[in-house]
Amino acid sequence: MDTFLESGRFPVEVVNxxxxxxKGPGRPPHWEMVFWWTRKPLASARAVILASLLPRDFDVERFTRVVYPSYQGSGRFSKTPHFLNPNVKLLGREYLEKLARTRLLDPFAGFGSIPLEGVRLGVGEVVATELLPTAVVFLRAVLEYPKWAVEKKVEKQLISDVEKWGKWVLEQLGKDPDIREL
Ligand SMILES: C[S@@+](CC[C@H](N)C(=O)[O-])C[C@H]1O[C@@H](n2cnc3c(N)ncnc32)[C@H](O)[C@@H]1O
Structure with a gap:
């Protein structure tokens, strides 16, 4: 393979x-749903997926504008990078079609940074597998339910249900002296 990721021009400093x-303040909101030890940043997942699909000579500046629309240069971002979807339109038709033809598998998906960013990039088929039941439920919550709710036009109901039951779970936990601190 002869990809942008392997070219030596992949902008590691900006991705870092x-x-x-x-990882600082303003973390992705869905991360607050469950504590997890090894969350991988969406920003690096996004950059690595795309860079592995682009050719070696792809323009670095264009790549950076696609993956981080909020990047302003000189290490500054106007918004925490993950809040904006990648600006895939800047890739042009040839690469958009390539993304749509791509299949991505994360066989150890954990809490889903790689599949989520695959979906946001417009990868045609994204598959996530995971052994731990907690993580599987979470993966479904991030990758499937929002899409399902939009298709069924019940997204407002989903949001209010998550708020209602999330509050209820927190209240119940607060009553239990053994797990309150969690
Ligand atoms: C390092 S974490 C995943 C990180 C994730 N890919 C990311 O980018 O954030 C590894 C995951 O693999 C899962 N795992 C371990 N053995 C597995 C197996 N045999 N099949 C599926 N998942 C497995 C673990 O439960 C854990 O969530």
């Missing part, structure tokens, strides 16, 4: 910066 921003 974007990833560290994501």
């Amino acid at each position: 910066l974007a990833s560290s921003k994501e």
Whole structure:
């Protein structure tokens, strides 16, 4: 394979910066649903997936504008990078079609940084597998339910249900002296 990821021009410093921003305040909201030890930044998942599909000579500046629309240069971002979807339109038709033809498998998907960013990039087929039941439920919550709710036009109901039952779970936990601190 002769890809942009392997070219030596992959902008590691910007990807590191974007990833560290994501780990600070303003983390992805769905991360707050469950504590997890090894969450991988969406910013790096996004950059690596796309860079592995682009050719070696792809323009670095264009790549950066696609993966981080909020990047302003000199290490500054106007918004935490993960809040904006990648600006895939800047890739042009040839690469958009390539993304749509691509199949992505994460066989150890954990909490889903790689499949989520695959979906956001417009990868044609994204498959996530995971052994732990907790993580599987979470993967479904991130990758399937929102899409399902939009298709069924019940997204507002889904949001209010998540708020209602999330609050209820927190209240119940608060009553239990053994697990309250969690
Ligand atoms: C390092 S984490 C995944 C990180 C994830 N790919 C990411 O980018 O955030 C590895 C995951 O593999 C899962 N796992 C371990 N053995 C597995 C197996 N045999 N089949 C499926 N998942 C497995 C673990 O439960 C864990 O969630």
